[in-house]
Amino acid sequence: MRNYLIRRIISVLPVLFFVSLLSFAVIWIIPGDPTAAFLDASATPEQVEALRDNLGLNKPPLLQVTEWYGQVLTGNLGQSILMRTPVLTAILERLPLTLTLAAMALVLAVLLGVAAGVFAATRRGTWADQTVMTLALLGLSVPDFWLGLLLIVVFAVQLGWFPSGGYVPFMQDPAAWLSSMVLPTLTLAVVQIGFIARMTRSAMLDVINQDFIRTAHAKGLSELYVVTRHGLPNAMMPILTVTGIIAGALLGSAVVVEQVFALPGVGRLIIGAILSRDYPLIQGGLLFLTLIYLLINLGVDLLYAAVDPRVRLE
Amino acid sequence: MSTQALDALPKAQSPFLTFMSRLLDNRSFVIGATLFLFVVLLAVFADVITPYEPNANNFRARLQPPSAEHWFGTDHFGRDILTRVIYGGRLSLTIGIAVVIFTGVFGTLIGAAAGYFRRLDNIIMRFMDALMAFPSILLAITVAATLGASVPNVILALGIATTPHTARIVRASVLVVREMEYVEAARALGAGHARILFRHILANSLAPLIVRLTYVFASVILAEAVLSYLGVGPPPPAPTFGGIIANGRDFMVEAPWVTLFPGLIILFTVLGLNLLGDGLRDVLDPRIKV
Numbered sequence: 001m002r003n004y005l006i007r008r009i010i011s012v013l014p015v016l017f018f019v020s021l022l023s024f025a026v027i028w029i030i031p032g033d034p035t036a037a038f039l040d041a042s043a044t045p046e047q048v049e050a051l052r053d054n055l056g057l058n059k060p061p062l063l064q065v066t067e068w069y070g071q072v073l074t075g076n077l078g079q080s081i082l083m084r085t086p087v088l089t090a091i092l093e094r095l096p097l098t099l100t101l102a103a104m105a106l107v108l109a110v111l112l113g114v115a116a117g118v119f120a121a122t123r124r125g126t127w128a129d130q131t132v133m134t135l136a137l138l139g140l141s142v143p144d145f146w147l148g149l150l151l152i153v154v155f156a157v158q159l160g161w162f163p164s165g166g167y168v169p170f171m172q173d174p175a176a177w178l179s180s181m182v183l184p185t186l187t188l189a190v191v192q193i194g195f196i197a198r199m200t201r202s203a204m205l206d207v208i209n210q211d212f213i214r215t216a217h218a219k220g221l222s223e224l225y226v227v228t229r230h231g232l233p234n235a236m237m238p239i240l241t242v243t244g245i246i247a248g249a250l251l252g253s254a255v256v257v258e259q260v261f262a263l264p265g266v267g268r269l270i271i272g273a274i275l276s277r278d279y280p281l282i283q284g285g286l287l288f289l290t291l292i293y294l295l296i297n298l299g300v301d302l303l304y305a306a307v308d309p310r311v312r313l314e
Numbered sequence: 315m316s317t318q319a320l321d322a323l324p325k326a327q328s329p330f331l332t333f334m335s336r337l338l339d340n341r342s343f344v345i346g347a348t349l350f351l352f353v354v355l356l357a358v359f360a361d362v363i364t365p366y367e368p369n370a371n372n373f374r375a376r377l378q379p380p381s382a383e384h385w386f387g388t389d390h391f392g393r394d395i396l397t398r399v400i401y402g403g404r405l406s407l408t409i410g411i412a413v414v415i416f417t418g419v420f421g422t423l424i425g426a427a428a429g430y431f432r433r434l435d436n437i438i439m440r441f442m443d444a445l446m447a448f449p450s451i452l453l454a455i456t457v458a459a460t461l462g463a464s465v466p467n468v469i470l471a472l473g474i475a476t477t478p479h480t481a482r483i484v485r486a487s488v489l490v491v492r493e494m495e496y497v498e499a500a501r502a503l504g505a506g507h508a509r510i511l512f513r514h515i516l517a518n519s520l521a522p523l524i525v526r527l528t529y530v531f532a533s534v535i536l537a538e539a540v541l542s543y544l545g546v547g548p549p550p551p552a553p554t555f556g557g558i559i560a561n562g563r564d565f566m567v568e569a570p571w572v573t574l575f576p577g578l579i580i581l582f583t584v585l586g587l588n589l590l591g592d593g594l595r596d597v598l599d600p601r602i603k604v
Contacts, residue, residue, distance in 0.1 A: 018444030026460060137592075141532070141584040143539050146559055146577035153566050153573075252449025256540055270452065271544060274459040282456065290447040 004305050012294055019294070023287040024068050026279065068283075077284035082276055087284035091266055095288075097167065098258065098265035102250040104181065105188035110243060113193045114232075117200020117239075121208060122227060132197065139194030144253055148187040148260040155183060165262035184261045188253055192246045199242040203235035210234075236307050244300030248293045336597045343593025349586030353579070357404040366394040368401035368553045377569045387571035389561055398553040399576050403583070405548060406535050406555055409469055413534045414527050416473030421480025422516065422523065428481065429488030430511055439485065442478040450475040454537055458546040465548045472537055476530050483526050487519035494518075521598035528591035532584045539580055555580050 052058050059067070071078065077087035113136075120132040156164035162183050168176040207213065208231055216226045255267030262268075266285060273281035327335075337343050356363060372392030380387045386395035428438040445453070457471035491497065492515055500514050535555075541547040542556030550557060555576045562572030 014440040015443045015447060018441050019447050022444060022448070026456060137585065137588055138581070141581055141588050143536050143555075143559075143577055143580045143584075145540060145543050145556075146573070146580065149559070149563060149566060149573055150577070153570060157567050248447075248449055252451040255449070255452055255455075256544070259544065271455065274456055275545070277460070286448060286452065286456065289449060289452065293447050293449065 005302065008298060008301055012298055015294060016291070019290045020069070020072060020287055021065070023283045023290070024065060026282055026286070072287070077287070078280035080273070080278055080281045082273075082278045083281070087280050090269060090281065091285060091288050094264055094266045094269050097263060098251070098254050098267055099292075101181065101184055101188065101258070101263070101265065102247070102254050104185045105192065105250055105254075106243070106247060108185060108189040109192035109196055109246065112189070113196025114200050114239065116193065116197040117202075118204055118227060118232065120197065121201045121204035122223070124205065129201075133201065136194040136197040139190045140198075141194075142190060144187055144191055145256050145260050147190060148183070148257055151183045151187060152261075165260075167263050180261075180263075184257050184263060187260070188250060188257050191253065192250065195242060195246060196239065200235065200239055203238040204231055207231050207234045233307075237304065240300055240303055240307065244297050247296040247300070251289055251293060333597070337593065340593040340596055342589045342596065346586045346589025346591070346593055349582060350590055353403055353583045353586065354407065356400050357407050360397075360400045360404055364394065364397040364400060366397040368398045369393065369551045377565060377572075379569070380571055386575040387569065389558070389569070389572045390565060395558065395572060395575055398558050399555070399579050402553040402555045402558060402576065403579060405465070405552060406538055406583070409465065409472070409538050410531045410534045412469045413472045413476060414531050416469065417476040417480045417530055418523070418527055420473070421477045421526075422484050424477065425481035425484025425486075426488055426511055426516060429485040430492060430507070430515065435485075439482070442481050445474070445478040446482075448475075451537055451540055454541060455544065455546055458541055463546050463549045465552075468538060468541055468547055471541070472534050475537070476534065480523070480526055480530065483522050484516075484519060487522050488515055491515045491518045525591055525595045525598060528587055528594055532587035532591065535580060535584050535587070 049058075057064075075088060077091070079085070080087050080090055083090055116132050116136060120129040120136075123129045152164045155161050163176075163180050166180060168180050170177040204227075213226060213230055216230045221230075251267075254265065255271060257263075258265040258267040259271055266289065270282065270285040270289070272278075273285060370393065372388070374392065376388065376392045377390055378384055378388045378392075384394050384396065386399060388394055389398070424438060424442070428435045428442075448456075454468075454471040454475040457474055458467050461467040461470065497510060497514050500510050505514070538547060538554065539556035539559070542554035543560045544556075545560070547554050547556055558576040559573050562569065562576075566573055
């Protein structure tokens with residue numbers, strides 16, 4: 001197990017290298033002079049030069065990259081141009097909201113998705129199976145930002161059950177916090193419930209037809225016991241895989257959902273940075289989100305090894 | 315064997331016909347194809363179907379609810395929503411096709427190179443892993459926003475965001491097929507790398523690629539809507555699904571139809587493509603059962 005752990009962690013390093021290089025390269029991709037985004041035409045050449053110096057654009061590329069790595073490795077992601085605060089501080093302030101939102105959506109999606117998938121698989125071919133699977137397909141075909149808007153109209157504007165947007169910190173008022181998180185969590189979860197339900201159903205169908213399930217039934221075990229103790233554990237691998245993929249997708253969708261519900265999370269921060277071309281913030285934000293994504297996937301891989309001994313022996 | 319004996323055998327059906335008849339027996343495929351074809355026909359015959367111009371303002375008909383003249387109502391400029399949705403569909407489908415071609419070509423080339431030339435494998439796939447580590451919608455937003463909002467840039471952004479996964483899928487099937495005996499036979503007969511790769515390996519690795527491209531199409535329709543909604547899609551007044559929804563957001567209470575209908579059409583299109591993909595997967599790759 002320890003060898004597997006070490007090998008898996010080492011394999012993340014080259015990916016991390018490319019990711020950081022790509023995050024850094026954002027500033028080179030843009031056609032024209034990056035400073036043009038911040039200064040209008042009336043800026044004096046001195047102002048342009050000062051900003052170029054500030055962004056480090058006057059140094060040779062290799063030196064720029066080396067310095068960027070030097071900074072990143074010491075936890076310094078630079079200074080946001082528009083917010084005039086350190087990038088790391090800006091991100092860390094907003095990270096808890098995004099992570100909580102994504103985590104709540106993931107838990108909801110896994111609970112409902114696995115339940116729906118098992119339900120459908122054990123009733124294969126019946127109308128119940130078809131209804132659940134149609135709903136799952138609808139769920140993963142719906143544009144999430146549009147669903148969010150509809151939920152706002154129905155549950156916030158018409159019924160007035162939840163706020164239509166904005167955020168109340170947990171420490172300030174836990175009830176209001178929960179109320180402000182319900183609709184975004186639901187919006188974020190719907191698409192993923194569909195994915196997990198489909199994957200669970202297919203994984204369960206593979207398992208359900210195997211001999212040991214028949215044996216379990218023949219022993220006279222109850223249906224519930226067979227499904228939860230013999231079936232589901234053996235269907236866990238594909239479900240875990242899809243959960244890992246979803247955790248990454250959730251980070252991406254959270255960006256959009258935060259925008260719809262005006263939640264001050266990392267996603268909204270990064271979108272704002274991208275739209276206003278705040279390069280240090282874009283670079284830092286992208287690096288941070290991908291780092292989280294890689295950590296999640298590392299976690300999923302380690303879970304594999306814990307669930308299935310064959311993986312760590314490979 | 316005499317010719318009479320040969321005639322007595324049941325006629326062999328061409329593989330293509332067998333394939334088509336299995337597709338047409340597949341309910342997902344038929345429903346999905348119907349839905350998708352409907353949207354395609356709307357987009358192709360947009361100027362025949364609707365008498366309105368997608369960008370023609372009519373301030374006497376602002377924010378009108380659905381009626382006989384305006385089936386889907388009008389927006390705050392008095393533009394006919396049905397017209398804008400249909401023309402938006404035209405733009406979305408065009409972008410979808412372009413991205414599918416982009417990811418099909420580059421994903422195949424990259425995936426084939428990684429799978430066939432083992433020495434390139436590690437470096438290429440680590441780079442693809444890195445691209446895949448960015449949440450793809452965020453990658454697309456970044457590329458589209460840095461390059462500037464325009465149709466070609468949206469295509470490029472979504473192409474870059476979808477290609478790593480396509481490459482991974484092609485690589486996986488190339489890895490399997492390259493070990494087949496007929497590939498060894500081709501090599502023994504003196505076939506070059508290009509011939510082996512394109513005629514023998516890729517031709518036999520197409521099934522997962524076709525299924526993948528159908529799902530890419532669906533996800534591109536969704537992603538393009540997100541980009542336009544956030545304002546980094548094709549610039550206004552171009553009618554886009556996401557753009558119409560973003561316009562309707564400010565009038566969601568008094569004029570919900572502006573938001574409702576474009577979303578329904580997106581749902582319709584994506585649902586059709588997903589069903590199409592499910593059907594193709596069932597028929598092309600019977601090993602995976604969903």
